[in-house]
Amino acid sequence: MSALNLNARIGVIGAGAMGAGIAQVAAQAGHQVLLLDNRPGAAAQAIDNIDRQLGKRVENGKLAAEARDATLARLHPVENAQALADCALVIEAIAENLEAKRALFVQLESLCSTQCVFASNTSSLSITGIAAPLKHPHRLLGLHFFNPAPVMALVEVVCGVASDPVLADCLYDTAKAWGKKPVHTRSTPGFIVNRVARPFYAESLRLLQEGAADCPTLDALLREAGGFAMGAFELTDLIGHDVNYAVTCSVFDAYYGDPRFQPSLAQKALVDAGRLGRKSGQGFYCYSEQAERPGASTLPNAPAPQTCAVEGDLGALQPLLSRLQGQGVK
Template sequence: MTALDKNSLVAVIGGGAMGAGIAQVALQAGHPVALFDNRAGGAQQAVQGIVHQLERQVEKAKMTESFFDDCLSRLHSVESLGQLAHAGLIIEAIVENIDVKRTVFQDLEDICEPTCILASNTSSLSITALAASLKRPERLVGMHFFNPAPLMALVEVISGLATDESVAECIHATAIAWRKKPVRARSTPGFIVNRVARPFYAESFRLVQEQVSDPATLDALMRDAGGFRMGAFELTDLIGHDVNYAVTCSVFDAYYNDTRFQPSLIQKELVDAGRFGRKSGRGFFEYHDGAVKPEPKVLKASGGFDRCVVEGDLGAAHGLVARMGKAGIEVVLRGGSGLLHAGEAVMAMSDGRMACQRAREDGLQNLVLFDLAHDFNQTNRLAITWASNTSEQARADAVALLAQLGIQTSAVADVPGLVVLRTVAMLVNEGAEVVLHGVSSAADVDLAMVAGVNYPIGPLAWADSISPKAIFDCLEHLQASYGEERYRPSLLLRRITQEGRRFHD
């Protein structure tokens, strides 16, 4: 299917930040663009804002004067929906209220030509429900941009039950022509990103609730070890807890209170207190003048090693072996089950069991567990924990070895799956559910999470890189430890593990 012709008028309903951003994207892609807003002067104000953004690009030599003039000639505001009768595509970007949106689309359907595509930028409402009241529901599609639209690459193209396949294909092709990275999804609560991302927040919130560690340390671990741009606490402070909590509650309700999406009492308390984050001056952290952000907790290290023993395959942590070699440490390789010996310490990457459980079940003394990292060749921080019978010297030896490799260690309580591993496992699990239920493909799930929320790698590709079985085992151990359906492994993950294949095979 070909993209929308560049001579076709693109109209945007809603002159807020998102609507103006979408209009700017279409404008810079070469379309004539019309903006409508029902607020007096709202559309004109949005146009002025777009012009200002384009002027800044000219000043930075990112846009030529001639292209700037061309854009101005194609951009205008309108005072009524009736002036959009000849539009080829109309994108609605107004308040997230299904009744208001339905009314707008019903009005547009009576005004526009039959070939006009109607699109909603909704982030959470059902495209099927929005289209149900239309005479021609097949021409309504979801076109969900991410804020700020001119900068964020992802566009979720959402098909409702009645959406014509050719309409969705046209919007997908149009998004590519607009230099975006579109993904296809079926209309289900949260689509891809707002659904798959829920565990990123939920697991960190739970770790604080269980007093595993503090927000600053957990954020640092997710950034430095996990490779994420921000940790859950600083990110939700930025988003606004009122907004983030509302989305979580919406997804939780939409999935009939499935515990995978259960909202956090920790976050609810912040919302109840009016501590919404940056915009209110206080959330998990404080943002008033002179406020100092807490530093992550780090264990002090002393000493070092000339020789270590590695038993078996360290799996995802095999990069540590190369780092030991570069640090001048002699590495003795032996058969075994993935253990690293440094002085008195018996070290292993977490498999989802608590250290106390693994030490007892595997008959290990002085066990120290370390967390998953996105890249063990590069990471400069890891979470560690230990069994209660682990000696003080063994703990010190584990910290000393990692410090010798250039890795700071942050101690956390003995909790199943530690920090990064359990979060990644839950992201993988939700991504697998999206694929299992035919909402989207594995490739689009990964693209959505990288392009939409800047994950270091797509969750399913991450599972492939460390083995789906390792993720499956972690989830089974989490479920056994908590006794909750929240951690049940996806049937697709179970199937892939049993078949010995990967998500992208």
């Protein structure tokens, strides 16, 4: 089974940042896309936001006006799930809640044809678990995009226990046809990226809680010494703390409380306060127009050290001592 042809209608449920981004990707690839959200007017508002974003690209000479107009003409807000009945693929991008996702796909199974493929954009919930209540669980897979979906190339194609490998290949080829770089993965906690990424966030959050340094300094260390495009606090503000914290809790629980994945009380406090990051205007940083971004703390210039005292076995740090000695440090 090859990629879905361009005559295939795509349904996207959830008009938040991820759902709107996925809808835009599918529409830019040439599909008619139906966008549904249970909040009145949210789907139409999301399409208006896409219009503004694409308009900026036109103004900057990065997109032809005709391409913008064609993409917008393929995006259609709809009022209820019944409107998705003739879709060939329905992608769910709602809140990270297992029961809500299960109930949605059970409803879709009663509305859509048996040929329709179901996909969840879940970041970490079990595809096997989501598909469990379905009469035909083989047609539900994970199709996990990354934020912002129109920009980020990677897409995880996730198979649960019952998922049909033929449909997994179809979604892989479809994502590739949409200009993405898909990868196959099994439905393990956090899949590939979110399992690997947990320590990236966790170490910075632990250092913050322990008072080792402030957010701007820790972010600067990751950017300037680690070579990352963004630090952990900048990135979690972009993702949204409600989403990032929920994924961390999901992975932590799935690995039976492995301390490597322990959620942060500092991040929980932000979620409890409604400080979700860029989308709420406040997270670890403030995003109001008047806000000034705090700078990293730096030490004043000082002479290079001449001596270094070592106590005990350095272990993995032994090469560091050799480098210091190579620079003349005794």
